[in-house]
Amino acid sequence: MQVGMRPDEGAVRARRAPRLPLASAKRFRGAIAAAIVLCAAIGVSGCGGGVGTTASSTGGTLTIADGNFPATFDTAMGLNEDNTYYAMTNDPLIVRTPTGKFAPDLALSWQYGPRNESFSLKLRPNVTFSDGTKLDAEAVKAWLEHVKTLPGGPGAGFLASLKSIDVTGPLSLTLHFSKPTPLVELLLSQELAIGQPGSPKAAKAGTLKTNPVGAGPYVLDQTETVARDHYAFVPNPHYWNKSAIHWKKIVIKVIANSNAALQALKTNQVQVVENQAAESIAPAKSAGLKFVAPTTLMMGLQFSDRKGELLKPLGDVRVRQAINYAINRPELGKLLGLGYGEVVDQMAAKGDDDFVPELQNRYPYDPAKAKQLLAEAGYPHGFSLPVLSVALVGQNVVAEALAGQLAKVGIKVEPDIKTNTGEYTAKVGTKEFPAVTLSWGRLPAVTNYQLLWGPKATGANPFKTRSPKLEHIYEELVAAPADRAEAIAHEMQRFLVEEAWFAPVYVTPLAVLYRPSIAGVNATDQRDVTFPQEYRPAG
Amino acid sequence: MLRLIGRRLALSIPLLVGVTAAAFVLVALIPGDVAREILGPTATRAQYLQLRHALGLAQPLPVRYWHWLTAALHGNLGASAFSQEPVTSLLNSRLGVTLDLVVLATILAAVVGIALGVAGALLSGTVGRAIDSISLLGLALPEFVLGLVLVALLAVTIEIFPATGYVPFAQSPAEWVRSMVLPVVTLSVPALAIIAKQTRDSMRDVLSRPFVRTLQAAGIPRRSILFKHALRNAAIPVATVIGLVFIGVLSGSVLVEDVFAIPGLGGLAVQATTEHDVPLILGSVVYFTVIVVLMNLLVDLVYGWLDPRVRVS
Secondary structure (H helix, E strand, O other): OOOOOOOOOOOOOOOOOOOOOOOOHHHHHHHHHHHHHHHHHHHHHHOOOOOOOOOOOOOOEEEEEEOOOOOOOOHHHOOHHHHHHHHHHOOOOEEEOOOOOEEEOOEEEEEEOHHHOEEEEEEOOOOEOOOOOEOOHHHHHHHHHHHHHOOOOOHHHHOOOEEEEEEEEOOEEEEEEOOOOOOHHHHOOOOOOOOOOEOHHHHHHOOOOOOOOEOOOEEEOHHHOEOOOEEEEEEOOOOOOHHHOOOOEEEEEEOOOHHHHHHHHHOOOOOEEEEEOHHHHHHHHHOOOEEEOOEEEEEEEEEOOOOOOOOHHHHOHHHHHHHHHHOOHHHHHHHHHOOOOEEOOOOOOOOOOOOOHHHOOOOOOOHHHHHHHHHHOOOOOOOEEEEEEEOOOOHHHHHHHHHHHHHOOOOEEEEEEEOOHHHHHHHHOOOOOOEEEEEEEOOOHHHHHHHHHOOOOOOOOOOOOOOHHHHHHHHHHHHOOHHHHHHHHHHHHHHHHHHOOEEEEEEEEOEEEEOOOEEOOOOOOOOOOOOHHHOEEOO | OHHHHHHHHHHHHHHHHHHHHHHHHHHHHOOOOHHHHHHOOOOOHHHHHHHHHHOOOOOOHHHHHHHHHHHHHOOOOOEOOOOOOEHHHHHHHHHHHHHHHHHHHHHHHHHHHHHHHHHHHHOOHHHHHHHHHHHHHHHHOOHHHHHHHHHHHHHHHOOOOOOOOOOOOOOOHHHHHHHHHHHHHHHHHHHHHHHHHHHHHHHHHHHOOHHHHHHHHOOOOHHHHHHHHHHHHHHHHHHHHHHHHHHHHHHHHHHHHHHOOOOOHHHHHHHHHHOOOHHHHHHHHHHHHHHHHHHHHHHHHHHHHHOHHHHHO
16 A cells, blocks of 8 residues: 655745744653653553453463454355364364374364265264354254355365265264365365365354364454454353363454554564564574474466467477476575475475475476477477466466576566556466466375366366376376375376476465464464464463 | 535545546456465466356456446445455554554654754754754655564563553553554654744744844743744744645555554555455555545644734735
8 A cells, every 4th residue: 555645745935033032941841751751650550451461270361462453254165275264163073183184173082984985974972153053963964065055165176076964973073075076185185275164154154264163162242342453252151172262362463564464563562472573583683582483375477378378398308397497596586585384396395295205306407408309399499488476375486586596598578567456366367378487285195186277277277288198197196095095196296296397396384473372273284274273371 | 614614524535536437447457366376376366257147357447436436425435355354444453553653653743853853943053053963864764664673671671561552542641652663653753843843943934024023122021922923924934734644654554554553544555456356456546545634634724823914814
């Protein structure tokens, strides 16, 4: 937004005024004295106050700063950037732990049917939503139907293959899919939000948007909430797991400005700050604060036009591999991660199911090799490469750095950096650009195939590139039992890297900063986001 | 006077229509829309189109504006396209905060600025030049830099004031004062520099006029000459500048609300613009326009009080 304007001065020029003595300085000194006394009184009376109080071992008020406010409290919309809020009021059916494994929460047990074409759940007994509605098999069925049919929600995509739901007992149900659907645990976990059910009664009434009703540890206190500024949560009297309630009150304060959030953390106005860029880590450390910085956001270049329809050179795998060799990833990483995060030259990071350790450094920085491959492909003098990018989370940094790096091998990158994300998003799915910079969250191979590189990918692949080999690998992966899935996912990764459909560069961290008085701020390579329900007083 | 007020208020209606129409068109020109903002880049086209339809975005622009306008003329500013919260209640929850900030900053700027301006007009030499320099420094310093420095010094290093946030007066008057000090000072410094400069120049002009010498010769006390006669005459252009400064402070509040994480109208307008939330943008435009219109009306009324000739005309 614009800087505050200055009104036109329009000062009237005056002739020099005759000298008139100022009234005695006594009055002036008196005014200053009064001001000092007033400031002192305010300072003394205000000491120790503030929005967030120190987290005590008994768990008073925890204040968390988040740059987002929730567009909706209906978790069926699957807006997982609002997961801090959802964690307060909505337990998931299955919880993903910091080790990456899935553990019971509202569901006690589950299993896949043959070829992953069905999924059976047994629910925890004696659980109710915060409005008193029973959480049973019928309620979960109603919830999943709500997810699938919500206009504009992701359920139509995520649950596209959900054919039917059979309620097999008061607390048991089976989901039937029209095709193999692995990773149902992920869908029903806190990772994608849709697995955190709300009360079907509230869903039917259409009130979940503004008033969350889940089976989570807290409820929204509307009287102490100011929309888009701060949201107050108090313990849910119906919660099934009272020992997991660590606070008398939790306030989530919306602070979009990172510096303001850091200052609030330093002064104990807040105790946790979510979703901070790498730049915030050094000042937080120097102030004696703690942090976790899981690698969260992958960055790189997508070769959208792998068939060479728009830009012929990109149709040759040697050209795409040459570009990978021409990228100096460690140098880019210094700009993007400031010492945090990791270089990657595959479409996965450490801890992902399709991460292949042997593929790390498959494309070391080697401009000579890049030039050789370009010459072999018939482009000894390079070519021009238009690249769509956006000034968001460092994508523009990638585009600009690539322009410099690829110029050394004769490739003239022409970055078109949009400042409006809506414009970028509208264009990334079109055939207007042969290459685009991308940033994407870490997800399993199956989901990435559906979102990024499958022929029907929703987020990318505008030229609908297909490969029978890749599609066969995917078909095997979705139907594979858990003990074989990782090996098949590795096969998919090898294909992507050898065919150089992408030029991944770096995986950057999103840090969570917190005061030493807080524990449970857990994020790892296996689970790259924290789960705010786990925050508790330290010691 | 009543005629003046009535005329101004009547003129504000076509002004509001014009300003909101212009804002509507400008937002429509920005690529993207609120449906895309809600769903993000990984949504399918089908999801996007479905949500666009559900939000009424598929209708032609003039139809959408007409629906908004007819509802607004009945006092209904609609609901946020992003979060479906009523626009009026969102804006009302923030109006008081911004008015607190802006009014206090303007009052502080006016009081200190006029005092510095008078002192600058009366004192020549080093003191006068020092006051001039302070005014220039206040003008040159960007608000957000000043804000950051004040936070670093007076909130983080010496913990006198809170670094962020706003406490309503009704909740705790003392905490309200504490939470207002740094943002109000931040906003008022550039404004007081302008007011000080204008006051100084106006005072010097008035003090050089023959009627002041006449009053001195007649034995009128110095204090009376200064405050009852000279300042009152010098105040007319200063009143204009204070009105303009108020508008500048109002727009400057956007940045200051961001730096101090204050839940005001400016921050809400920024959010609305980022999200392409047209009803909320238009609602913000209405509120800001009404505030400016009322401020201009107040300046006119102050003119009338200061200068009887204006009242008569």
